[in-house]
Amino acid sequence: MKTTISQVHKYVDQTVTIGAWLANKRSSGKIAFLQLRDGSGFIQGVVVKEEVGEEIFQKAKALTQETSLYVTGTVRKDERSPLGFELNVTDVEVIHESVDFPITPKEHGTEFLMDNRHLWLRSRRQHAVMKIRNEIIRATYEFFNENGFVKVDPPILTGSAPEGTTELFHTKYFDEDAYLSQSGQLYMEAAAMALGKVFSFGPTFRAEKSKTRRHLIEFWMIEPEMAFMDHEDNLVVQENYVSHLAQSVLKNCQLELKTLGRDVAKLENIKAPFPRISYDDAIKFLNEKGFDDITWGDDFGAPHETAIAESFDKPVFITHYPAKIKSFYMKPDPTNPEVVLCADLIAPEGYGEIIGGSERIDDYELLAKRCEEHGLTSDAYKWYMELRQYGSVPHSGFGLGLERTVAWLSGVEHVREAIPFPRLLNRLYP
Structure with a gap:
């Protein structure tokens, strides 16, 4: 089922596919956390190595900021999330890899941000x-x-x-x-x-x-x-x-x-x-x-x-x-x-x-x-x-x-x- 982040509340415990961009990511050994956005909102995708296998896990870990992709996974309730939900990722398909996105998760000056509005x-x-x-x-x-x-x-x-x-x-x-x-x-x-x-x-x-x-x-x-x-x-x-x-x-x-x-x-x-x-x-x-x-x-x-x-x-x-x-x-x-x-x-x-x-x-x-x-x-x-x-x-x-x-x-x-x-x-x- 293809949907958007703003509509995931309709598909709790169901498998969905979302077209998204990678806003940010972090990993801790056997789990990768993908911060995903699709224009309608933001959601965290959780990739567990034991559940997806080595190939998909390594693909997820290698994703770069603002790469576009299709993410498939199961919608889960999560009270810690601002959205109230997260995605247990089962598959990742890269659409277009983003290289050296200029606005990184750090402080940037106003003029730089305006030049890159x-x-x-x-x-x-x-x-x-x-x-x-x-x-x-x-x-x-x-x-x-x-x-x-x-x-x-x-x-x-x-x-x-x-x-x-x-x-x-x-x-x-x-x-x-x-x-x-x-x-x-x-x-x-x-x-x-x-x-x-x-x-x-x-x-x-x-x-x-x-x-x-x-x-x-x-x-x-x-x-x-x-x-x-x-x-x-x-x-x-x-x-x-x-x-x-x-x-x-x-x-x-x-x-x-x-x-x-x-x-x-x-x-x-x-x-x-x-x-x-x-x-x-x-x-x-x-x-x-x-x-x-x-x-x-x-x-x-x-x-x-x-x-x-x-x-x-x-x-x-x-x-x-x-x-x-x-x-x-x-x-x-x-x-x-x-x-x-x-x-x-x-x-x-x-x-x-x-x-x-x-x-x-x-x-x-x-x-x-x-x-x-x-x-x-x-x-x-x-x-x-x-x-x-x-x-x-x-x-x-x-x-x-x-x-x-x-x-x-x-x-x-x-x-x-x-x-x-x-x-x-x-x-x-x-």
Whole structure:
């Protein structure tokens, strides 16, 4: 019976064959222990000389790291194994011998591992992070599908900048200027006017020359947009969504979290509702904590966000930022037009902002004024303005950065481990 490591629990005391790679091995005279992986998981194969004979035993002992093979054996329960099972090997068939695999079971520098990212992905740690990433993606579709959202795919090549910044990758679109998308939000607003509640999931690009552990040049965003939803409605969707992600990872990635040494007690507490603090109160809090470098009107940096987050055991919303430091499309607070109806969701443990969201301006004249103030008067925004001319409604949305969320929930320090092939300031290889 051919199966995979993740499915061996169905075949206890039965003989199975698994296509696998040898992650590592050790032997003690008459027993060889093979650490096997097949993409679905890891299992230990035990080869006993007395049971398999000299030929198979010597073949097993001679196996080199990352050699591909078919392994046949009997599935046994083993409480000592992280998987709960091991394989009593009866036969080994080599498919392709691996020679001098560069990543050995020893310490390697970060740059070396990044140069060999295509091979580093095979390790237990990277396998666990990628499985958690996959679970977050699965749970994302589950949440939005169950809550009446329609998935819409905005373009990656655009003729304008959604955020109105200069951190864009420019290219030529035949005889026109074009940019790699920073965000699908503006297009998602158009989709929400057609379909009510929508979400996108795709790559975005920021030509930001940053080297921090929170930044990537290319990353993936989940961007919901909702018609007839105000600022408060938006916050409720966000906290329910993030709660769903955390609880799904806890439920379905126990082995991966254990592999990573993640403190699951910190994740068990990630349940809605989340605390909220206004920008005004956040500034007062930081000043009281000795942060004299920040005053009203300044944006928060990583140390500021971390200090605020450390006061809570859940993600925290910072709401009502000054309009002058936020995007042109955010709706002013009717009670105080100097601030906008927005929020950043700050993850605990120093992982920073994972969501930015707001209620959008739905009034044509106000949006036209904001566009003019931000120098966004080209015809590229004509279609976006027209959304406010033909049946405009209150609407809100947000964007969640996938890699920051993966890093936070899995507990890895740097977002470069949260994406299969990271694009960093000085890295385009492999």
